[in-house]
Amino acid sequence: MEQLELLMGGFASALTPINLLWVLIGAVLGTAVGVLPGLGSAMAVALLLPVTFSLEPTAAFIMFAGIYFGGLFGDSTSGILLNTPGNSSAMASTFEGHRMAKSGQAAKALATCAIGAFIGGLIATTLVVFFAPVLVKMATVFGPAEYFALAVFAFLAISAVVSESVIRGIAALGIGLALALAGIDGPSGTARFTLGMPQLFDGISVIVITVGLLALGEVFQIASRIHRDPAATQIKTKGRARLNLTDFKKALPAWLRGTAFGAPFGLIPAGGAEVPTFLAYGTEKQLAKRRNDPEFGTTGSIRGLAAPEAAANATAGTAMGALLALGLPTSATAAIMLAAFQQYGMQPGPLLFERSGDLVWALLASLFIGLVILVMINMPFASVWAKLLSIPKHYLYAGITVFSMLGVYAVSSAILDLWLLIAIGLLGFLMRRYNIPLAPVLIAVILGPMAETELRRALAVSEGDLGILVGSPITVTLYAVLAAALAISAIQHLRHRASSKA
Amino acid sequence: MSITQHQPEAGSAKDTQRNPQPGFRTGRSEFIVVAVLYALAIFLTIGTATMKVQGKSAPGPQFFPILVCIILYLVATLLAIQILRSPKAPDNSVHPGHGQFSADMLHDLGQLGKEEDQKFEDGVSQTPAKTWKTYTDWRTVGIMLAGLVAFVLLLNPVGWIISAAMLFWVVAYALGSHRPIFDVGVGLLFSSITQLAFGAGLGLSLPSGFIGGIL
Structure with missing residues (x-):
């Protein structure tokens, strides 16, 4: 049980008063941004990431653990009370959650979410502690061809398999790959697409891209419709969020089922928690039908809310494991986390555990601490958090606009970055307007450089022979699974098209 | 770009x-x-x-x-x-996935039926009586964009507190705030707090502009 020893070491370095303060600040800020309507955990991480850069690495990552889970705790609040989920991963919990709120059980629904998020996160983080070394060992046999296959898998899974339109998904992927090309090419030292500007030699900062696409793009999108779309009505909550024993007993199996769906998906680059949350919701729906549950679909079933909520956090937890051990971001939020590591000159992957083991274990320990703090600040104060929903929209988005500018300027103090931010914000607006998915851009920006390096390395070793790319069992398996997933999704699209025509 | x-x-x-x-x-x-x-x-x-x-x-x-x-x-x-x-008129309908994820896939996975789709439409069922020439409200977007451009141009000359307060005010105005005088105060408060918290507290360097010269 070497892991437990290392984890205890992590707790020792995370449990200092000052580090506890950072987790607490991160948890409060993360929950606050997550709760705000229309803003989800991805936005929480993107907006608050630049702020953490002024701290030393350990403190920054400890604060980040709080933000990461805090955003997830807050995600479902606006879904339950307003019927507008903050993040697409909270969509499946909105169905039953909002029904419960409408039938006067808002406080119970919020409590179910908080405990579900806690259980899902706790189990997933425990799994990461025990299986991260296994993943690390697995990753050490990966060569350039395997890493390239992994990147291709992530690219196509996120842009073609899970996206609405394959063409628009690939278009987003292309934009992301293009954005990542600017700057000095590492292996040869050639300046690429910099227009001769020395400020661009390091490339376009990932912070600029994430804040522009996620935050500023969202504000533009809101601005384009705010005077035209009807406003959502909020359901008020009173009192503390708590569950009585009967409800707890009802929800517990659903939390565990949700966690079981969520945990494996953290390792698969399929864009995050959408797939497992909907799977968990579908299962609960079937089970409710079988047991003739009258609540499901009418007044709101606690199980139908508990399962997707636990699944979302379980996915986020194991996604952290895939990120730390393999260096593979499986969701947009994880991609932003990877950018945070790179900002400190660290590359997640097998070597990270060797070189910065202390930091990794401190981060894992603070994920546990963050979960405990979050459940403590979310259960008693659920209705206080809900008050954030009544901030007028114009102040909310004005604040976000100023904050995005602050974050980007704080990282580099460069005016050029602010111009790029506005341009990328407009790009994000355009993509939202025409339903082009954003996640492939983020994944491509983060994994693009790695895909390029590994592809060139592989081809340099094989002296240009493309056979090396499919030369090992691992790569062949990855490509075969990818092909199967593409085929299934194509059949799915065709079947739905046929049934909607009929 | x-x-x-x-x-x-x-x-x-x-x-x-x-x-x-x-x-x-x-x-x-x-x-x-x-x-x-x-x-x-x-x-x-x-x-x-x-x-x-x-x-x-x-x-x-x-x-x-x-x-x-x-x-x-x-x-x-x-x-x-x-x-x-196949030209597409603006997609006003809210549906699972909402452009980011395949609605077909989510329907299959979640075994979604008519009730869930109905629920998405609930929020936007009251279709506005008025119609507009363009789907996008270009006036609001334009004001916001102008505010952002002005902010970037003014940041170094006048400093963070004033330019950020200006940006806050412009965006709040564009998004429909009815209290312009009050907003000046809110904007100044917001920019001063961020300057204090992040400039003094976390040591980020924000331009102080001519006010920094006076102090």
């Missing part, structure tokens, strides 16, 4: 209900995306062709950009064909 160039032409998404016989441009405003993709691809092509390659590694620094160019040209052309064949 040539992202701003598409703005003037974006007003072509006409309301289909008011125009029983939609013209060719109806539902085809997505050609802006095609234009952006082509512009990006052409930029990359020129950049790759004129690149001053250092070193003699093979495959060199031009190899990957060429692949990206091919993807971009291909996908832009396919998108153009798709828009020509």
Whole structure:
């Protein structure tokens, strides 16, 4: 049980008063941004990431653990009370959650979410502690061809398999790959697409891209419709969020089922928690039908809310494991986390555990601490958090606009970055307007450089022979699974098209 | 990046209900995306062709950009064909996935039926009585954009507190605040707090402008 020893070491370095303060600040800020309507955990991480850069690495990552889970705790609040989920991963919990709120059980629904998020996160983080070394060992046999296959898998899974339109998904992927090309090419030292500007030699900062696409793009999108779309009505909550024993007993199996769906998906680059949350919701729906549950679909079933909520956090937890051990971001939020590591000159992957083991274990320990703090600040104060929903929209988005500018300027103090931010914000607006998915851009920006390096390395070793790319069992398996997933999704699209025509 | 160039032409998404016989441009405003993709691809092509390659590694620094160019040209052309064949009026309906994720897949996974789809429509069921010429409210977006441009131009000369307060005020005004005088105070409070918390507290360097010169 070497892991437990290392984890205890992590707790020792995370449990200092000052580090506890950072987790607490991160948890409060993360929950606050997550709760705000229309803003989800991805936005929480993107907006608050630049702020953490002024701290030393350990403190920054400890604060980040709080933000990461805090955003997830807050995600479902606006879904339950307003019927507008903050993040697409909270969509499946909105169905039953909002029904419960409408039938006067808002406080119970919020409590179910908080405990579900806690259980899902706790189990997933425990799994990461025990299986991260296994993943690390697995990753050490990966060569350039395997890493390239992994990147291709992530690219196509996120842009073609899970996206609405394959063409628009690939278009987003292309934009992301293009954005990542600017700057000095590492292996040869050639300046690429910099227009001769020395400020661009390091490339376009990932912070600029994430804040522009996620935050500023969202504000533009809101601005384009705010005077035209009807406003959502909020359901008020009173009192503390708590569950009585009967409800707890009802929800517990659903939390565990949700966690079981969520945990494996953290390792698969399929864009995050959408797939497992909907799977968990579908299962609960079937089970409710079988047991003739009258609540499901009418007044709101606690199980139908508990399962997707636990699944979302379980996915986020194991996604952290895939990120730390393999260096593979499986969701947009994880991609932003990877950018945070790179900002400190660290590359997640097998070597990270060797070189910065202390930091990794401190981060894992603070994920546990963050979960405990979050459940403590979310259960008693659920209705206080809900008050954030009544901030007028114009102040909310004005604040976000100023904050995005602050974050980007704080990282580099460069005016050029602010111009790029506005341009990328407009790009994000355009993509939202025409339903082009954003996640492939983020994944491509983060994994693009790695895909390029590994592809060139592989081809340099094989002296240009493309056979090396499919030369090992691992790569062949990855490509075969990818092909199967593409085929299934194509059949799915065709079947739905046929049934909607009929 | 040539992202701003598409703005003037974006007003072509006409309301289909008011125009029983939609013209060719109806539902085809997505050609802006095609234009952006082509512009990006052409930029990359020129950049790759004129690149001053250092070193003699093979495959060199031009190899990957060429692949990206091919993807971009291909996908832009396919998108153009798709828009020509089936123009889409603005997608007002809210549905699972909402453009980011495949609704077909989520329907299958979640075994969603009519009730869930209905629920998504609940929020937007009260269709506004008024119709507009364009789907996008360009006046609001334009004011916001002007505010952002002004902020970037003013940041160094007048400093963070004043320029950030100005940006806050402009965005709040554009998004429908009715209390302009009160907002000046809110904006100044917000920018001063961020200056204090992040400038003094976390040591981020924010430009102080001429006020810093006076103090």
